[in-house]
Amino acid sequence: MKVTVIGLGYLGATHAVAMAELGHEVIGIEPDPRKLSALSQGVLPFHEPGLDTALTKTLATGKLTFKAAHDAESAASEIFFICVGTPQRAGSDAADTSYVISAAEDLARWVGRDAVVAGKSTVPVGTAAELKKRMDAIAGFDVHLAWNPEFLREGTALEDSLRPDRIVVGTFDQHSVQVIKNVYAPILESGTPFLELDVPTAELVKVAANAFLATKISFINAMAEVAEVSGADAVALAKAIGYDERIGNKFLRTGIGFGGGCLPKDIRGFMARADELGVGSAVEFLRNVDQVNLRRRDRVVSLANTELGEVSGKAITMLGISFKPDSDDLRDSPALEIAQRLQAQGAHLTVHDPVSLVPLASRAPELSSEQDLMAAVKSADLVILGTEWKQYREVDPAELGELVKTKTVIDGRNVLDVARWQQAGWKVIALGRNIQNG
Numbered sequence: 001m002k003v004t005v006i007g008l009g010y011l012g013a014t015h016a017v018a019m020a021e022l023g024h025e026v027i028g029i030e031p032d033p034r035k036l037s038a039l040s041q042g043v044l045p046f047h048e049p050g051l052d053t054a055l056t057k058t059l060a061t062g063k064l065t066f067k068a069a070h071d072a073e074s075a076a077s078e079i080f081f082i083c084v085g086t087p088q089r090a091g092s093d094a095a096d097t098s099y100v101i102s103a104a105e106d107l108a109r110w111v112g113r114d115a116v117v118a119g120k121s122t123v124p125v126g127t128a129a130e131l132k133k134r135m136d137a138i139a140g141f142d143v144h145l146a147w148n149p150e151f152l153r154e155g156t157a158l159e160d161s162l163r164p165d166r167i168v169v170g171t172f173d174q175h176s177v178q179v180i181k182n183v184y185a186p187i188l189e190s191g192t193p194f195l196e197l198d199v200p201t202a203e204l205v206k207v208a209a210n211a212f213l214a215t216k217i218s219f220i221n222a223m224a225e226v227a228e229v230s231g232a233d234a235v236a237l238a239k240a241i242g243y244d245e246r247i248g249n250k251f252l253r254t255g256i257g258f259g260g261g262c263l264p265k266d267i268r269g270f271m272a273r274a275d276e277l278g279v280g281s282a283v284e285f286l287r288n289v290d291q292v293n294l295r296r297r298d299r300v301v302s303l304a305n306t307e308l309g310e311v312s313g314k315a316i317t318m319l320g321i322s323f324k325p326d327s328d329d330l331r332d333s334p335a336l337e338i339a340q341r342l343q344a345q346g347a348h349l350t351v352h353d354p355v356s357l358v359p360l361a362s363r364a365p366e367l368s369s370e371q372d373l374m375a376a377v378k379s380a381d382l383v384i385l386g387t388e389w390k391q392y393r394e395v396d397p398a399e400l401g402e403l404v405k406t407k408t409v410i411d412g413r414n415v416l417d418v419a420r421w422q423q424a425g426w427k428v429i430a431l432g433r434n435i436q437n438g
């Protein structure tokens with residue numbers, strides 16, 4: 001099928017490659033000249049395991065091409081996927097839907113009568129109905145608009161796109177259902193559940209899923225707060241409750257909390273939208289979810305100050321700066337916020353991260369960085385593990401211990417082998433735990 005993907009960020013670039021992998025003829029549209037040029041040359045403008053090689057492979061087949069704007073060729077597509085950003089609006093909790101509106105209105109000037117427009121961006125409930133009104137008015141006919149939210153995770157984005165848990169589609173008409181079933185046919189043939197819903201439900205499924213995931217993480221981090229003052233251990237607690245199948249053991253990893261371009265802004269956008277709809281109190285608990293999450297960052301800043309007397313003038317190494325491993329995404333990264341706050345208090349931060357130091361240089365130029373892990377910890381008064389990259393879990397604590405000034409580590413993700421680090425002479429501090437250091 002002829003497919004156009006609009007907006008080639010983390011979601012859109014992945015979706016375009018995934019569609020080409022399924023055998024479709026794909027055009028990707030991206031107005032940012034830097035991203036467009038990189039993608040056209042087969043270079044992924046962000047880190048995503050496996051997507052770089054898949055991009056090179058699909059480009060070579062000639063089935064994937066990129067453009068800055070719509071033209072007659074893209075206008076002939078049978079389906080258009082809208083994948084533009086919906087960031088948090090400045091000075092507000094609400095989602096900024098201006099990019100989606102602009103992409104939809106622009107597309108309405110090109111879209112064919114039989115083509116389907118499938119929105120994949122995460123939007124406040126009610127957005128699709130508003131877009132349809134605007135698109136119909138510009139196109140002069142009944143545009144086949146549908147909402148098809150995406151559930152991929154960064155770090156496993158391509159795999160999640162090609163082998164999703166489910167495909168959710170909200171449609172206004174049956175023609176859209178059929179075209180969407182056709183585009184995903186190879187995935188559906190493998191037995192992936194296809195949920196055909198009304199449009200508001202499809203929009204809500206996405207924000208509800210992210211709100212639930214955020215709540216689960218904040219739940220265990222709230223238990224961590226209680227554990228810290230009661231002598232309990234939140235990691236052991238998570239394991240113990242997770243054996244109950246009704247609770248499950250996933251998404252109960254306690255630590256410095258959730259960040260990224262989605263969970264934080266999606267729960268805030270959900271609260272703002274619920275408020276507009278007059279049911280703000282229904283999701284008021286998400287305010288607590290957000291606050292518990294942000295308090296974990298405060299906790300690390302406070303632990304660092306307690307450990308060092310005060311942080312001013314002290315050398316602190318942050319291991320990992322992206323919001324999660326296997327990603328270079330710095331959007332609302334807990335590790336980044338902690339590093340910036342400690343630096344603002346006068347500490348000398350050195351950041352190590354396997355892939356995020358280039359985006360970090362433009363995002364937070366005030367932070368020093370070091371590509372070599374051993375050099376990064378040299379003479380440190382304190383080491384903080386901010387992102388649980390595999391190499392930090394596997395590093396030899398004895399080797400690191402020879403380089404630092406003081407062998408104290410705050411494990412912000414509860415992934416270090418405490419006994420091993422202690423045997424190497426380290427004082428180990430972790431969130432939600434009361435670790436006895438000899």
Ligand SMILES: NC(=O)C1=CN([C@@H]2O[C@H](COP(=O)(O)OP(=O)(O)OC[C@H]3O[C@@H](n4cnc5c(N)ncnc54)[C@H](O)[C@@H]3O)[C@@H](O)[C@H]2O)C=CC1
Pocket residue numbers: 006007008009010011012029030031032035083084085086099102103106120121122123150151152153154261262
């Ligand atoms: N990042 C992720 O893992 C996931 C993101 N989402 C949702 O997908 C949407 C996009 O997120 P990301 O890809 O992370 O954002 P992003 O910021 O990485 O990418 C958005 C892209 O859209 C482009 N764009 C903006 N206006 C445009 C227009 N009028 N026409 C064409 N392109 C335009 C931007 O230049 C940018 O490259 C958001 O709603 C997000 O919540 C959903 C699931 C997963």
Ligand SMILES: O=C(O)[C@H]1O[C@H](OP(=O)(O)OP(=O)(O)OC[C@H]2O[C@@H](n3ccc(=O)[nH]c3=O)[C@H](O)[C@@H]2O)[C@H](O)[C@@H](O)[C@@H]1O
Pocket residue numbers: 122150151152153154155210213217250251252253254255256257258259260261262263323324
């Ligand atoms: O809407 C989105 O963009 C996506 O948001 C999340 O995916 P992602 O942000 O890539 O990453 P997650 O694996 O969900 O992790 C989010 C944050 O929570 C943290 N986390 C995760 C799990 C956990 O147990 N504890 C915890 O602190 C991670 O470190 C990370 O900072 C959802 O998992 C995806 O399903 C969704 O499509």
